[in-house]
Amino acid sequence: MTGWKIFSHSVFLLNHNLKDAVRISSPLIVMMVISMVMGGADIAAGDVLNPNAQASPNILLQLATGIAGLWVAVAWHRFVLLEERGGIVPTFHGRQMVSYFLVFLFITIALFVVGFSLGFCLGFLIALLGGTSTVFMPVLMIVLFIAFLWIFYRLSPMLPAAALGQRIGPKTAWNATAPISVSVLWAAILLIIFMVVGGAAAVFIVMQVSALIGILTLGVVQWAATMAGISILTTIYGVAVESREI
Numbered sequence: 417m418t419g420w421k422i423f424s425h426s427v428f429l430l431n432h433n434l435k436d437a438v439r440i441s442s443p444l445i446v447m448m449v450i451s452m453v454m455g456g457a458d459i460a461a462g463d464v465l466n467p468n469a470q471a472s473p474n475i476l477l478q479l480a481t482g483i484a485g486l487w488v489a490v491a492w493h494r495f496v497l498l499e500e501r502g503g504i505v506p507t508f509h510g511r512q513m514v515s516y517f518l519v520f521l522f523i524t525i526a527l528f529v530v531g532f533s534l535g536f537c538l539g540f541l542i543a544l545l546g547g548t549s550t551v552f553m554p555v556l557m558i559v560l561f562i563a564f565l566w567i568f569y570r571l572s573p574m575l576p577a578a579a580l581g582q583r584i585g586p587k588t589a590w591n592a593t594a595p596i597s598v599s600v601l602w603a604a605i606l607l608i609i610f611m612v613v614g615g616a617a618a619v620f621i622v623m624q625v626s627a628l629i630g631i632l633t634l635g636v637v638q639w640a641a642t643m644a645g646i647s648i649l650t651t652i653y654g655v656a657v658e659s660r661e662i
Contacts, residue, residue, distance in 0.1 A: 419602020422655070425662040426603070426647035429496060430640070437643055440491045440506045443484040444642065448635055451477065486513040489646050493579035496650045497658075515578040523571050526586070527564055534560055562601070569593070569600040569652065576653035584657070592656040603648050611641045 430437050438445070454477070490513050491506030500507065538556055570593045577584040584592075593600055614637035623630025654660040 419599045419604075419606060421662060422596075422599055422603040422648060422651050423606040423644075426644055426651045429647045429650070430643050433495075436495060436501070437492070439504065440495055440502070441488045441639065441643055442505055444481070444488045445639060447477075447481040447484045448639065451481065452631060452635055483513075485642075486516055488643075489575075489649075490516055490579040492643065492646050493576045493650050493653075496647070497576065497580060497654060509579075509581075512579050512581055515581075516575060519574045519578045522586075523568060523574065526571070527567060530567060531560070531564065534563065562605075565604045566597070566601045569604050569648075570597060572600070572649050573653045573657050575649055577657070589656075593652065596652070596656060600652055603652075607641065607645055607648060610644065611637070614641065 454474070487506060487508060490509050491500075491502060494500040494509070494512075495502075495506075538560070541556075571586055571589050573589040573592055574584050574586065577589075615634065618630055618634040618637055622633045651662060655662060
């Protein structure tokens with residue numbers, strides 16, 4: 417199995433179930449629209465590349481967006497894996513959302529510990545390299561970033577499992593993704609490429625023609641990338657844990 421197959425199947429899930437994807441992601445879409453409205457004035461004025469031009473952080477808005485993200489992620493996992501449709505808005509599974517957040521927090525902490533350890537080794541290596549460290553620094557940072565991606569997606573079956581009300585430990589998730597360890601990394605890289613290319617096209621091409629259309633395009637790209645990312649997690653779980661064919 418290739419990373420392209422995982423990525424393309426995840427996109428197919430969105431395209432084949434587009435109406436359900438929009439319906440299930442409606443809480444997140446609402447929060448994205450609110451965020452764009454609150455920060456859109458500076459973008460419309462042409463300051464999209466100026467970090468100081470963004471609206472001041474709103475803790476309540478960020479919290480609401482985070483809750484909406486958890487709501488949508490859990491609902492989409494359950495829709496694909498359990499065929500749970502819900503109503504006009506997705507069913508609110510509070511307990512599963514809390515479990516999902518705790519699992520995500522655990523993976524984040526694990527990555528932080530790994531990053532700290534690798535950072536220590538990296539600092540030691542830079543000290544040994546001395547003046548030549550600036551040459552190797554970009555390469556080392558890229559390697560570190562790829563390592564983070566790989567570890568995250570190797571542990572990722574823990575997230576859909578939490579959405580289903582199940583519990584999978586890190587060792588089980590790691591072993592389950594071993595046969596597709598390279599494929600999950602390539603799927604993640606393809607998602608990043610999609611985000612970068614889509615975002616760049618919206619900012620540097622569409623937005624130059626029309627700021628409003630550019631903002632809308634950027635929002636669509638952000639929504640598609642978010643849902644594709646959740647779909648990749650779902651696909652990995654289905655293949656690695658449930659032995660599904662794609």
